Amino acid sequence: MDTxxxxxxxxxxxxxxxxxxxxxxxxxxxxxxxxxxxxxxxALAEQFSTPEFRRALAASCTALAVVLATVARSRWLRVEATMRCGDQLPDSVLVPMLAFGVSVIALAAGVAVVVS
Known part of the structure; x- marks a missing residue:
């Protein structure tokens, strides 16, 4: 046995x-x-208050998608390596990050609907 x-x-x-x-x-x-x-x-939400706001909302969704995909990949690799070592799994930032990002985007979309 190797110690x-x-x-x-x-x-x-x-x-x-x-x-x-x-x-x-x-x-x-x-x-x-x-x-x-x-x-x-x-492409479809022309009724939102201004084109700039629509672009900002679309860019926010896209940016969150890029961040989520990137962090998901690094998490997958980290969890895989951790399991192979037999260590405890690391905490995840994905859930709070996604919850916060979607909440902000939903709030902004809600404001846009009310203002329009």
Missing amino acids: HGDAPADPIDYRFSLANERTFLAWIRTALGLLAGGVAVQ
């Missing part, structure tokens, strides 16, 4: 790795939904 930590870690149960992958794909679907929402706002 120096040089021995390879036991392989993780494939179900955990697949669950991590499904979680990653869920975040990617959410990012794609935000991207589609941004495109829809820009």
